[in-house]
Amino acid sequence: MVQADDLVEYGHRRVIITITAVLCALLEIVDTTIVNVALTNMRGSLGATLNDVAWVITAYAIANVIVIPMTSWLSQQFGRRNYFVVSIILFTTASFLCGNASTIWELIIFRFIQGLGGGALLVTAQTIITESYPAEKRGMAQAIYGMGVIVGPTLGPPLGGYIVDNFSWPYIFYINIPIGIIAAVLAFSFVRSPKYGEKLKAHQVDWWGIFLLSAFIGSLQYVLEHGQQDDWFNDTTILILSIVSVFGLLFFIWRELTYEHPIVNLSVLKDGNLHIGIVMCFILGFGLYGSTLIIPIYTQAILGWTATDAGLLLIPGSITTAFMMPIIGKMIQKGIPQGYMVAVGFLIFFFFTFLMYSRMTPDTGVEHLFWPLILRGIGLGLLFVPITTLSLSTLKGRSIGEGAAFTGMMRQLGGSFGIAIITTYISRFSQEHRVNLLTHLDPTKTNVQQRIAMLQRGFISKGYSSNEALNKAYQILDYSVMKQSTVMAYMDVFMYLGILFLCCIPIILLIKKGKNKIDPAEAMH
Incomplete structure (x- = not known):
């Protein structure tokens, strides 16, 4: 064990530690989004429902939420290097088991285990990379780490889409194995642990x-x-x-x-701005993870896109967010109130949901979704770092790290709520709209009869008997109703998300001005 001041590295050691930390952060972040475009394929091969397959994302998020607030404590108990290496091994082993899962519930259990390992990677990687650089160069260290954090969500969907289309969904987990093995070896060889003091005995835990x-x-x-x-x-x-x-x-x-x-220091929650911040982090997670789930499922299930196309659709918006991050950082450093940026971010997110609501049809094209997703990218840029820095703006010293853990936990928990509630409401709204549409589909009306007759003639021309053709015609009509009702359910979800974001704007009036400035890099938890 070494003192924290002696953890600064130089030369090739620092380069290797930086690469290792960024690799681990990427593994964790990519795996939160890479499965989104593979959900449809998982449903088909494992015979799962939409509600069941959503657990593939949710189980990972729950494990993250449980582990993140405990990471600091676990590092102290086992030593940072040991805890970091074991977490990498656990994540990598669980990735292999996920790829070999034969049922949806096997996959969900292994995803939970993967999340337990992954929860430590993001938090510990940031600490390691920061302490490996001298104080005057920590801004550069956080910039390198921050770019890894931003690139991760961008890589996930298109990488997942390419793998699903050209191989099969288990390979989205198998690609973690070689990276995990390399990261574990490098971490064990080069990462050092600070001296934490006396460990707790078993009965004190x-x-x-x-x-x-x-x-x-x-x-x-x-x-x-x-x-x-x-x-x-x-x-x-x-x-x-x-x-x-x-x-x-x-x-x-x-x-x-x-x-x-x-195991978790709750006294830090007495801070007023942290109260407001964790509420906004929760809502941000709700909208961020919720919309990331909806869009790939909508484009694949309703529009018939490939997994690759569904993933590529999200890239321009993600690049926009990456482009916005350094600009936002400079704005914060110049003293522009974060509250104003958050208010504008929520307003832009509202416009994004409104555009999605107005443009969703069974035949929507990429040209209709491009600009709304660019807006989403701008909104995320204006929300992500400012909300977290706001949360920490009136905290000092050790409390800043503890507050950052709570913002990360609430963002993840918000995502879990968002995914669960959105999938529930898509199912409920789809049934409601289906019933409403069927009540207006009167078989005695001329236009309905003409539509059925036209479909019947089409099937008769393909060699079906009259009765078979009529049954096929009714099936086509029923499918059209189901498709339209599902689209209307997605529209409803976007409308309610928009209202939620709009209602958040007045919350910024409760923010107190902080006496100390927080480096935006510190907030990128």
């Missing part, structure tokens, strides 16, 4: 805190995912887990505030 945090988040997520299909509180399991979630949260808060060695 906050086992109840770990248990209560896991019970609260796990139960809550199950309720969100299965509430709709299991008829909410009329189902005994949903009711029991809802109670477990509520009491798990209450007892977790009590435990962390009263235990001598808490």
